[in-house]
Amino acid sequence: MKVLLVCSGGMSSAIVVKAIEKExxxxxxxxxxxxxxxxxxxxxxxxxxELVLAxxxxxxxxxxxxxxxxxxxxxxxxxxxxxxxxxxGAIMLTEIKKIIG
Numbered sequence: 769m770k771v772l773l774v775c776s777g778g779m780s781s782a783i784v785v786k787a788i789e790k791e792x793x794x795x796x797x798x799x800x801x802x803x804x805x806x807x808x809x810x811x812x813x814x815x816x817x818e819l820v821l822a823x824x825x826x827x828x829x830x831x832x833x834x835x836x837x838x839x840x841x842x843x844x845x846x847x848x849x850x851x852x853x854x855x856x857g858a859i860m861l862t863e864i865k866k867i868i869g
Contacts, residue, residue: 771864772820780823781823782803788801792861818842822845847863
């Protein structure tokens with residue numbers, strides 16, 4: 769699984785990346801997760817991501833993210849607030865599996 773997180777600058781989502789990676793390791797799942805800022809999204813979409821997750825603080829830009837991801841057939845979803853924490857790994861991994869299996 770390849771999951772791209774997008775937030776204002778890519779820094780706050782790094783905490784969520786670590787939480788997802790930790791939970792995936794606990795479950796024995798192979799996952800690649802990366803956080804980027806909104807300005808990097810368009811270029812990153814070319815790199816084979818299976819899912820884009822938008823941080824709560826940039827959810828107002830969902831239409832823009834969806835339009836950019838559409839040519840690549842990449843689903844885009846908003847990270848639920850309860851998943852956007854250092855302890856949200858299990859919540860996020862459940863969401864990821866619901867969306868991309």
